[in-house]
Amino acid sequence: SARLSESARQTLLADRQFRARAGGVPLPQGSARRGESARYVHDAEQHQILPGRLVRREGEGDSGDPAVDEAYHGLGATYRLFWEAFERHSIDDDGMALLATVHYGKDYENAFWDGRQMVFGDGDGELFNRFTVALDIVAHELTHGVIQHEAALAYAGQSGALNESLCDVFGSLAKQRELGQSVDEADWLIGKGLFTERVAGRALRSMANPGSAYDDPLLGRDPQPGHMDAFVVTEADNGGVHINSGIPNRAFHLAAMALGGHAWERAGRIWYDTLVDRRLEQDSDFAAFAMLTLDNAERRYGAASTEAGAVREGWRGVGVLT
Numbered sequence: 272s273a274r275l276s277e278s279a280r281q282t283l284l285a286d287r288q289f290r291a292r293a294g295g296v297p298l299p300q301g302s303a304r305r306g307e308s309a310r311y312v313h314d315a316e317q318h319q320i321l322p323g324r325l326v327r328r329e330g331e332g333d334s335g336d337p338a339v340d341e342a343y344h345g346l347g348a349t350y351r352l353f354w355e356a357f358e359r360h361s362i363d364d365d366g367m368a369l370l371a372t373v374h375y376g377k378d379y380e381n382a383f384w385d386g387r388q389m390v391f392g393d394g395d396g397e398l399f400n401r402f403t404v405a406l407d408i409v410a411h412e413l414t415h416g417v418i419q420h421e422a423a424l425a426y427a428g429q430s431g432a433l434n435e436s437l438c439d440v441f442g443s444l445a446k447q448r449e450l451g452q453s454v455d456e457a458d459w460l461i462g463k464g465l466f467t468e469r470v471a472g473r474a475l476r477s478m479a480n481p482g483s484a485y486d487d488p489l490l491g492r493d494p495q496p497g498h499m500d501a502f503v504v505t506e507a508d509n510g511g512v513h514i515n516s517g518i519p520n521r522a523f524h525l526a527a528m529a530l531g532g533h534a535w536e537r538a539g540r541i542w543y544d545t546l547v548d549r550r551l552e553q554d555s556d557f558a559a560f561a562m563l564t565l566d567n568a569e570r571r572y573g574a575a576s577t578e579a580g581a582v583r584e585g586w587r588g589v590g591v592l593t
């Protein structure tokens with residue numbers, strides 16, 4: 272809808288403003304020991320200037336501002352997912368500071384990674400609540416930073432949809448792990464709580480049932496496909512990066528469900544191995560990514576393993592592998 276593309280336009284604009292003033296205010300550097308995060312949460316006080324006023328540093332107690340404290344906790348949970356499940360020490364695996372800004376802009380209806388930090392809008396309160404309400408959204412944005420450091424994946428077409436899907440996968444895993452949920456207990460929703468009660472929808476996206484997250488008079492219907500048969504060819508959204516991500520999202524969900532237990536332990540480990548194994552290219556497509564997940568499953572667990580079987584089943588289920 273016009274409303275959403277306006278947000279995207281603002282996102283691009285903000286990115287340019289940030290670059291323009293980069294080099295001015297020095298950003299804090301990470302100095303944490305391995306296993307410890309270095310979080311810095313800022314308040315933009317409804318301006319679109321980054322990073323804004325520093326309001327909560329690592330180790331400081333609650334600020335009393337829900338957006339600040341949700342961002343702080345979300346960054347912590349995401350740091351712990353990457354460290355405790357995958358032995359990764361922050362965005363660059365070298366203790367990089369986790370920089371976030373909340374209250375970005377007025378009624379700003381998005382969250383993004385700008386190449387250096389995470390940024391969260393407050394929403395307009397009519398359709399969208401503040402973007403820190405969902406831990407998976409905070410983790411999604413942080414994962415954009417990890418991908419920037421690990422994989423070339425261009426942000427367009429199938430490679431862009433893979434980029435988006437990886438952010439949803441690790442976003443959901445951060446939430447599942449924080450809540451101690453098994454694959455059956457998890458809701459597999461991205462952005463639950465983001466819509467106000469005026470919107471007919473549960474969340475921004477559903478990994479289990481792409482296309483079913485919302486169906487609203489103003490927002491329209493969730494456009495995500497969950498199978499290659501329904502792949503969306505479009506110029507919008509960088510070639511549908513937030514649309515076709517439904518296909519690899521569902522492949523991950525199917526693989527995780529086939530394995531059972533905690534999704535971050537085996538399915539998540541295989542996806543993480545693939546994210547960091549250096550064979551992903553700028554234009555890697557779904558099929559190339561699928562083959563790499565299969566290869567990583569076989570390397571880690573064996574060619575005839577349950578894990579490799581589950582991964583193959585996941586990609587078959589969405590029509591990427593035959």
Ligand code: ASN
Pocket residue numbers: 279282381382383384411412415435
């Ligand atoms: N929330 C979006 C994302 O992180 C912002 C964007 O379109 N870049 O994917």
Ligand code: ZN
Pocket residue numbers: 411415435438
């Ligand atoms: Zn994203």
